[in-house]
Amino acid sequence: MMAAFDTLATLLGPRFATSDAARAQNGRNEAHFPEALPDAVAYPQTTAEVAAIVAACAAEGIPVTAIGAGTSLEGQHLAVRGGISLDFSRMDRVLAVNAEDLNVVIQPGIPRTALNEALRATGLWFPIDPGADASLGGMAATRASGTTAVRYGTMRENVLALEAVMSDGTVIRTGTQARKSSAGYDLTHLLVGSEGTLGIITELTLRLHGQPEGVLAAICRFDDVEAAVNCVILTIQSGLPMARIEFLDEMMVRGFNLHSGGTLPETPHLFVEFHGTPAGVAEQAQSFREIAEDFGMADWQEATTTEDRSALWKMRHSAHYASAALRPGVRTLATDVCVPISRLAEAITKAKALATEMGIIGTVVGHVGDGNFHYAVRFDPADPQDLARTHDFAGRLNELALALGGTVSGEHGIGLGKQKYMGAEHGAALDWMRRVKDALDPKGILNPGKMLPPVA
Amino acid sequence: MMAAFDTLATLLGPRFATSDAARAQNGRNEAHFPEALPDAVAYPQTTAEVAAIVAACAAEGIPVTAIGAGTSLEGQHLAVRGGISLDFSRMDRVLAVNAEDLNVVIQPGIPRTALNEALRATGLWFPIDPGADASLGGMAATRASGTTAVRYGTMRENVLALEAVMSDGTVIRTGTQARKSSAGYDLTHLLVGSEGTLGIITELTLRLHGQPEGVLAAICRFDDVEAAVNCVILTIQSGLPMARIEFLDEMMVRGFNLHSGGTLPETPHLFVEFHGTPAGVAEQAQSFREIAEDFGMADWQEATTTEDRSALWKMRHSAHYASAALRPGVRTLATDVCVPISRLAEAITKAKALATEMGIIGTVVGHVGDGNFHYAVRFDPADPQDLARTHDFAGRLNELALALGGTVSGEHGIGLGKQKYMGAEHGAALDWMRRVKDALDPKGILNPGKMLPPVA
Ligand SMILES: Cc1cc2nc3c(=O)[nH]c(=O)nc-3n(C[C@H](O)[C@H](O)[C@H](O)COP(=O)(O)OP(=O)(O)OC[C@H]3O[C@@H](n4cnc5c(N)ncnc54)[C@H](O)[C@@H]3O)c2cc1C
Ligand SMILES: Cc1cc2nc3c(=O)[nH]c(=O)nc-3n(C[C@H](O)[C@H](O)[C@H](O)COP(=O)(O)OP(=O)(O)OC[C@H]3O[C@@H](n4cnc5c(N)ncnc54)[C@H](O)[C@@H]3O)c2cc1C
Numbered sequence: 026m027m028a029a030f031d032t033l034a035t036l037l038g039p040r041f042a043t044s045d046a047a048r049a050q051n052g053r054n055e056a057h058f059p060e061a062l063p064d065a066v067a068y069p070q071t072t073a074e075v076a077a078i079v080a081a082c083a084a085e086g087i088p089v090t091a092i093g094a095g096t097s098l099e100g101q102h103l104a105v106r107g108g109i110s111l112d113f114s115r116m117d118r119v120l121a122v123n124a125e126d127l128n129v130v131i132q133p134g135i136p137r138t139a140l141n142e143a144l145r146a147t148g149l150w151f152p153i154d155p156g157a158d159a160s161l162g163g164m165a166a167t168r169a170s171g172t173t174a175v176r177y178g179t180m181r182e183n184v185l186a187l188e189a190v191m192s193d194g195t196v197i198r199t200g201t202q203a204r205k206s207s208a209g210y211d212l213t214h215l216l217v218g219s220e221g222t223l224g225i226i227t228e229l230t231l232r233l234h235g236q237p238e239g240v241l242a243a244i245c246r247f248d249d250v251e252a253a254v255n256c257v258i259l260t261i262q263s264g265l266p267m268a269r270i271e272f273l274d275e276m277m278v279r280g281f282n283l284h285s286g287g288t289l290p291e292t293p294h295l296f297v298e299f300h301g302t303p304a305g306v307a308e309q310a311q312s313f314r315e316i317a318e319d320f321g322m323a324d325w326q327e328a329t330t331t332e333d334r335s336a337l338w339k340m341r342h343s344a345h346y347a348s349a350a351l352r353p354g355v356r357t358l359a360t361d362v363c364v365p366i367s368r369l370a371e372a373i374t375k376a377k378a379l380a381t382e383m384g385i386i387g388t389v390v391g392h393v394g395d396g397n398f399h400y401a402v403r404f405d406p407a408d409p410q411d412l413a414r415t416h417d418f419a420g421r422l423n424e425l426a427l428a429l430g431g432t433v434s435g436e437h438g439i440g441l442g443k444q445k446y447m448g449a450e451h452g453a454a455l456d457w458m459r460r461v462k463d464a465l466d467p468k469g470i471l472n473p474g475k476m477l478p479p480v481a
Numbered sequence: 482m483m484a485a486f487d488t489l490a491t492l493l494g495p496r497f498a499t500s501d502a503a504r505a506q507n508g509r510n511e512a513h514f515p516e517a518l519p520d521a522v523a524y525p526q527t528t529a530e531v532a533a534i535v536a537a538c539a540a541e542g543i544p545v546t547a548i549g550a551g552t553s554l555e556g557q558h559l560a561v562r563g564g565i566s567l568d569f570s571r572m573d574r575v576l577a578v579n580a581e582d583l584n585v586v587i588q589p590g591i592p593r594t595a596l597n598e599a600l601r602a603t604g605l606w607f608p609i610d611p612g613a614d615a616s617l618g619g620m621a622a623t624r625a626s627g628t629t630a631v632r633y634g635t636m637r638e639n640v641l642a643l644e645a646v647m648s649d650g651t652v653i654r655t656g657t658q659a660r661k662s663s664a665g666y667d668l669t670h671l672l673v674g675s676e677g678t679l680g681i682i683t684e685l686t687l688r689l690h691g692q693p694e695g696v697l698a699a700i701c702r703f704d705d706v707e708a709a710v711n712c713v714i715l716t717i718q719s720g721l722p723m724a725r726i727e728f729l730d731e732m733m734v735r736g737f738n739l740h741s742g743g744t745l746p747e748t749p750h751l752f753v754e755f756h757g758t759p760a761g762v763a764e765q766a767q768s769f770r771e772i773a774e775d776f777g778m779a780d781w782q783e784a785t786t787t788e789d790r791s792a793l794w795k796m797r798h799s800a801h802y803a804s805a806a807l808r809p810g811v812r813t814l815a816t817d818v819c820v821p822i823s824r825l826a827e828a829i830t831k832a833k834a835l836a837t838e839m840g841i842i843g844t845v846v847g848h849v850g851d852g853n854f855h856y857a858v859r860f861d862p863a864d865p866q867d868l869a870r871t872h873d874f875a876g877r878l879n880e881l882a883l884a885l886g887g888t889v890s891g892e893h894g895i896g897l898g899k900q901k902y903m904g905a906e907h908g909a910a911l912d913w914m915r916r917v918k919d920a921l922d923p924k925g926i927l928n929p930g931k932m933l934p935p936v937a
Contacts, residue, residue, distance in 0.1 A: 125718060125823035168663040179661050181670075182638060197910040202886035203819040204851045205635050207624040207674055207894040208906055209932065210914045214637075214670030218663055235720035262581055264691035305761055363659040367581035395660045430658035438663040450664055454653040457921065458666045464920030465913065476665065 063104035080194030093160025099440025133162020168218030175394030188228035237300035246324035269298035277388035284347035352403035362426035363435030397435030513812035519560035536650025549616025555896025589618020624674030631850030644684035693756035702780035725754035733844035740803035808859035818882035819891030853891030
């Protein structure tokens with residue numbers, strides 16, 4: 026590897042690191058995977074630098090794994106085959122706020138909260154909000170979503186155009202600043218969700234939304250899971266334009282209480298939010314309450330001030346860490362199934378029954394308006410029995426989701442952890458994904474070992 | 482070709498035709514391209530038949546060109562290299578209405594009006610409405626849109642999953658019934674808009690929307706183009722959730738008057754529609770009128786009855802034929818640029834000035850909420866000067882769109898007519914589209930001669 030490393034050290038100076046500290050920093054993960062260290066870390070600042078890095082690696086077949094905030098939950102950012110970790114933390118500028126076209130052009134390393142900070146004065150915002158303060162490049166690469174996807178869509182719907190460095194170092198642009206196009210193959214969507222295995226994203230044009238004039242958030246308590254979930258199903262089926270509708274089971278509520286000293290009654294809850302004109306918001310909330318009352322809603326608390334609202338969603342976004350409080354000192358495996366809305370009650374109740382039967386300790390939380398929920402299982406990877414049970418549980422839940430017409434991943438992606446389900450979910454289509462990969466990255470240098478399972 | 486033809490004649494019986502009438506039927510187009518006849522027409526009824534046809538053609542390298550309603554405007558459905566025309570008119574069933582999941586599973590040959598007819602009793606609808614009664618397979622393959630895309634998106638946003646026959650006859654499924662997924666490469670979006678060059682769509686799962694409770698449509702007259710277009714720009718920028726907002730220039734209005742004996746004043750118009758709750762619709766209409774009045778709206782006529790509303794949109798959908806009335810007996814070349822909304826006024830005024838300067842006879846009509854408009858130029862392909870002028874005009878308009886950050890095709894696609902602009906729009910990305918094509922259709926049998934220009 027030496028020739029490429031010398032080239033890159035010369036090109037990047039101190040922004041090319043082979044120190045243990047730099048390598049270790051990018052070798053960690055928030056999930057349950059063992060550490061995996063790159064041989065070196067490059068911190069590019071420009072597209073030209075990224076192109077030069079990829080070209081140098083291509084010449085010698087060195088793996089290149091992009092990393093944004095390193096918060097992905099399936100080990101996507103881990104350089105499991107070594108090589109170079111392409112760290113986007115210094116490529117985090119807002120390049121153009123095109124308020125009059127409701128879009129923004131950014132570098133990939135910017136975290137989602139910093140982006141919204143930069144947009145605040147414009148009256149516009151970018152709604153997609155994974156629990157972590159992820160980078161927009163990482164979010165595009167994993168096709169991320171969050172609490173607002175039920176209203177505003179996922180990264181799939183909100184990336185208008187990309188600039189990317191392909192596997193030989195070529196820089197391409199996909200899409201234009203226009204809102205729609207029928208000109209050619211949709212390379213934008215091919216790159217979104219490809220987990221850095223088809224190209225490296227160096228610039229994104231994102232669709233922005235107007236900050237809603239009226240906002241109303243509320244905490245809605247139920248006595249049992251079925252009632253809460255059936256309320257969600259009917260709400261979605263009735264076409265009510267929910268801005269957010271999040272489910273939390275009694276264990277998740279206990280986690281919040283333990284984690285942040287809250288006092289919510291430990292029964293299933295929905296956290297909801299409505300966006301619109303002030304009159305529209307009131308009308309929506311009223312319609313929702315009527316549905317919830319039909320399902321025996323036990324309590325309804327509106328978050329009236331901006332501070333209350335922030336506290337509510339901050340709590341929701343801390344779910345990953347709050348789950349940890351149920352069993353400290355071990356790791357989390359978060360499942361991520363997404364099912365058709367009509368099968369949601371069945372999926373959640375079966376998952377909970379299975380967890381009880383198998384002795385699983387964990388929480389259920391989810392973007393249920395999309396049919397997506399997570400079982401965050403706390404387990405000890407060092408205990409073989411616990412490990413086997415946890416993977417067995419996750420596997421059975423994934424099979425259930427597929428049997429119900431759903432997917433094994435609503436938003437976290439495949440990475441290392443879900444490759445074993447790719448065949449079951451995609452069948453013959455998996456071969457055609459491999460063809461795309463081979464065509465766009467013939468040397469296999471882009472994030473090798475991810476997404477596509479080894480050929481059997 | 483004889484072996485494959487024999488096989489198919491045996492397989493399909495009378496549903497395999499080599500008659501002049503059948504071939505001529507699929508060799509026509511609504512645009513300005515010369516006739517191009519396939520060698521034979523196959524009328525499959527099942528996915529298995531499509532797979533068998535493609536496999537037989539693959540074995541002998543015979544071109545396969547899918548055809549839905551044959552209404553595409555860039556010659557996409559024409560079998561310019563001969564071979565087989567795969568006619569989906571008999572594969573037009575609704576397979577499952579999943580009302581509780583807001584989706585429908587259909588065969589590709591069903592026309593959009595028949596689909597909505599089948600959905601009527603469910604309270605749901607599929608909003609995308611090109612002017613023609615296109616097939617859903619053709620609409621997916623061209624990434625079509627229509628008057629409602631400003632609110633509901635295009636085929637890009639509304640195809641959830643596909644079944645497709647790939648170039649060797651393999652049947653694959655892309656996507657699930659879940660609303661979102663991060664599992665693997667987005668083959669659904671790769672096939673949507675690929676004009677039958679990467680795979681043959683045999684089944685579609687489409688997202689449905691609730692039929693709006695309240696609907697209000699209106700005709701809104703302006704004295705000049707700038708005022709009308711600036712009203713559109715501000716409306717979109719203000720985030721008003723328009724269901725439809727269509728621009729028509731004075732020539733288009735004249736076309737309507739000539740075509741259907743109307744009496745609209747021949748000045749620029751906007752046709753608008755609002756969807757929501759009855760109260761919401763009134764509120765939206767009021768907000769819109771305030772904006773329109775600021776731009777000097779000259780007249781506002783609400784279409785109060787369902788019949789009035791149908792008549793309004795029927796008139797709009799007849800634009801292609803109404804334009805013909807301005808100069809009967811010749812052909813139409815419809816440009817299809819789409820620009821960022823902030824550049825829309827500049828694009829339309831420059832296009833109109835250029836048309837005047839060049840002596841172009843035509844109409845301007847468009848889905849302007851998306852920044853998309855068409856110059857429907859009437860010209861005589863047999864007159865070399867007229868032909869050259871028309872193509873020159875279209876080329877200049879396309880260059881203008883690209884210079885403004887837009888695309889040469891908002892919705893009609895590339896087909897035969899726009900290949901010459903693919904390099905200018907996509908630059909280096911065009912090579913990567915070719916790599917995708919070569920990987921998925923190595924023998925080049927799927928709709929050869931379309932979309933990708935010959936390698937220079
Ligand atoms: C507490 C917590 C809560 C979470 N909640 C959610 C949630 O609600 N919804 C959700 O979707 N996810 C959630 N996640 C998962 C994670 O935040 C998302 O997957 C996120 O999109 C990852 O972004 P990142 O910047 O951290 O990417 P990384 O982890 O750095 O990388 C993820 C993948 O993207 C690739 N990548 C990164 N940058 C680029 C680039 N510029 N070009 C090409 N490829 C690139 C990497 O190679 C890797 O394959 C959560 C994670 C945590 C820890
Ligand atoms: C009067 C008029 C108005 C129009 N208005 C609009 C408009 O507002 N918006 C708009 O977007 N378009 C419009 N168009 C263009 C046209 O209607 C669209 O392009 C439409 O999507 C074509 O559908 P079709 O069924 O006619 O497809 P065809 O013309 O039959 O085929 C189009 C392409 O799709 C491919 N194809 C068809 N079926 C399949 C399949 N099952 N699998 C794979 N590939 C397939 C064909 O090979 C071809 O490449 C208009 C056309 C006319 C004549």
